[in-house]
Every structure is written in structure tokens, then in C-alpha cells.
Amino acid sequence: MQWLNAVIQGVLLGGLYALLAAGLSLMFGVMRIVNLAHGVLAMLAAYLGYVVVNNMGLPWFVAVIVVVPLMALVGFILQWGLFNRALSKGGLAPLLVAFGLAVVLAQLLQEFFTADTRSIKIGSIGTDSIQISDDIYIGVFPLVTFIVGVLVIAGVQIFLNRAPLGRAMRAASDDPDTVKLMGIDNRQVYALSTALALATVGLAGIFIGTKTQFSPTYGDLVLIFAFEAVIIGGLGSLWGTLVGGIILGVSQAIGSQINPSYGLLIGNLVFLAILAFRPQGLLPKAVTT
């Protein structure tokens, strides 16, 4: 029974990882940008949420309403001002720009908020749980996180499949020069893609900042988890990212069940095994361009 419990908790944790990884997957899928600042940006969102809830005393959901659009705006500006310029300088430039951004942003967060660990207050819902059987409890907050993670992945995927802008994003991903011949400014599409990606990062940052104690350097771990979820699932596939997040979460939960200190280790080993034996990931994009 305790193993079943570990799997259930792992699946729920996987929803959080999928939520964390969605933005990374989207930015790579559309622009081939490996955003090394992803984790730090999630921390920025967590700190913004912290200011809204802990400092200003506003309800938790207000943090979501404020921070998500704010992060989308940050994404638009970053893409328009930094990444679009970097993209025109070749494949390596965006990677270096993202790395530089990660370093600078982490330092700025440290300057403003110190290195102390913090956590966003949420009240009793943070510890409430539903009893499933004698020894299986499901936390309400992890359950909500999981549902939000699945909804975000599904929502972004449906947007990409159905919406004209989503279609333009996929077309720009296939061939950025030819979309210009369709009357589409690919730089604008990129800016909106990053805005969407960072909106999901904003949501993820608030959830992770509520679930756990964070500090500016916690972004490094977030980046690794997001990377592992994306790679396990297959680059450029959002459903793959959800599967990857769940596999990572379950691996960590089972590892922790074996020995409380094995969680991260087992998660990383499963990631390495996938990288070694199925480097394209479990659900790779059907068409590689």
C-alpha cells in the first residue's frame, strides 16, 4: 500500500513538474531557444507572488491574477529586446544570452530578497488532505497543482492546434522565413510565444513557491527538473512533457520510499537511462524540422 501511495504522490508531483516544464518545452518547440534562465524566471514569479501574498497581505489567488500577466509581459519584452536580436546571430547566441540572464537575475533576486528561504502563505488549504483509504491521503494542494498542470498543458496544446496564432507559431517553428510571405512578422510571433511560455512559468513559480521553501538559487534545481521532464517526454511535444513530468515525479517518489535520501538520485538515474536508451524521448514530435 505504501508503494501505491508513493506512485500516487509521484503522479501528483509530476503535474507540478509538467507545469514547470511547459514553458521550456514551448520556447524550444517554437524558437529552438534553450532557455537556461527558465528556473530563475520561475523564482522571479515566486518572489512576486511572495510580495503580493506575504508582504501585501492579499489572498493567494490574487498572486495568480497579478503575477501571470506580469510574467507574460516580462516574456514579451525579453523576447523582443533580447532573444530576437540573439536569434539573428546564430544558434549559440540565445543560449549564452539566456545563461547571462539567469546569472544576472539570480544576483538581482539575492540583492532584493537576500538568500533566506521563503515560502508563499496559502493557509489551511496547503495542508488539507482527502483520505482515500486507511493509509492513502491525497493533499488538496498537490491535487490542485496536478489538475492545473494538466489543464495548462492541454490548453496550450489546443491553442497551438486550433488558434490562428498557435498555427502561426507552428508555422514559424517549421520555417521562420516563409511565414513572412504569409504576412506574419515572425519576431512578433516569437514575442507572443515567449509571453505565453512565461505566463505558464508565472503559474509554475507561484505553485512551487507555495509548495516548498525557495531561495534565488533554488531556480537551478527547478531548471534541472524542467529539463528532465522535457527530455524524458521528447523535445517539442507538450503531451510528452506531461508524461515526462509524471515519470520524473513517480521515480522520485519511489526513490524516496526506498530511502528518503534517494528521491533525487533515482529521478536523475531514470532520466539518464532514458537519455542513454531512448534519446529522442518517449513521445517525440512527429515531424522534425
Place this chain on the structure above:
Amino acid sequence: MSLLDVAGIDVHYGDFQAIYNLDLHVDEGETLAVIGANGAGKSTLLKTIAGLMYPTSGSVSFEGADITTMAPYKRVPKGIALTPEGRKIFRSLTVEENLKVGAHTKRKGPWNLQTVYEAFPLVEDRKDRLGVNLSGGEQQAAAIGRALMSNPQLLLLDEVSLGLAPVVVEQIYAAMPSITAQGTTVLVVEQDVNQAMNVADRVQCLLEGRTVLEGPPSTLTRDEIASAYFGI
């Protein structure tokens, strides 16, 4: 009146000059065929009109307005659409999605999914197929359909017949009357001189970036064209 006016353009790829002081005009409703051998500057000319390249001197005007330095994505809402060399169908999108991307600017006009499917039955047959899984001819038909979806006033077609079986080329050119019947002005670039002569009201032959011959097909003899084409 002139819909498109290209006046004295020079176009360079770095140090290499592809087009020398070239003049070209297309009247409203006319079909102009630009012919010439490999490296004559035909595709470069179309790219310059569509805005993918900019001339180093000279000017391009459309409907009397100067568009020499206008970004390519701003030319589409004005009514210029290019079917590029190599077709450039979006590989991970279905044929129908490719067409819908072509309609992104929502420019008004006679072309929509239904009328494109009527003009190109082949495209309708393949509408749910991914771009990556199309044959060359299917790609070419889909690419022309995609360009039409923007309801252009000026349709630029680059190397329609290149690499396609003659029977497929026939099928694609069979749709040309339905395009020009809508009043669409067409500038087609062709290596296949016979096809060009069949569809065009006027032919302009380029050689090494310069115009060497120009006129309606009926006034040009085969020998004239052959010597202009090969520069002999």
C-alpha cells in the same frame, strides 16, 4: 496602369551582383512571364519584389507607392504574395493548415478554402496530409493555393515546373485561367519556355541579371528567344 514598377534595381548577394540596373513593370490584370537560364537573376528578382531581399539601388513601387524597403510581411496585406522557390510548405502542418496560414492577413477577395479546392482538386484530396508527406507536385499546388489564400492582387510564382513531371506541370498550369479570371495579376518565373509562352501576355527574358528581350509571345520568334535565353 502599372500595378508593379521595378525601376533600375541592382541586387547583390554580398559581393556578388545578381541583378544589374533592371527595369520591369506589370500592368493590372496582365500575366508576365520572366524567363531565363539558371543564374539569370529570376528568383532574386521575385525575392526583391516580395521583400525577402532589398535592392542596393533603384526602387520598387506597387500601386504607385514606394515599397523598396518595406518588410515582406507588410507587403502581403498590400496584395503581394509569393510562391517561393522550393515551395516551402510548412512540413509539420496539414495541407489545410498551410492554406489557413496563407489566409493569416484576412485580406478580402474571391479566394477561400472552397474556391482554392475547386481550382486545385488535388489539394482537396490531400487536405489532411502533413506537408512533409506531399510529393513535389502536391507541394507546388498547395503552395500556390496557400499564396492565393491571401487574396493577392499580384501573385508571384517562382519556378512552378522545376523538378516536376510534365503531366503534373500541365495540371498545375490548368488552374491558371481560373486565377487570372479573378483579375489577379500574375508574374511567373519559368525555365520552361513553352509553358511560359502559353500562359503569358508578355515575356521578359533575363540573362545574367539584365533584360535581353521583351515582348508579347506572338511577336517573338523561337530563334530570338533561344539566342536571348542562352546569350548566343
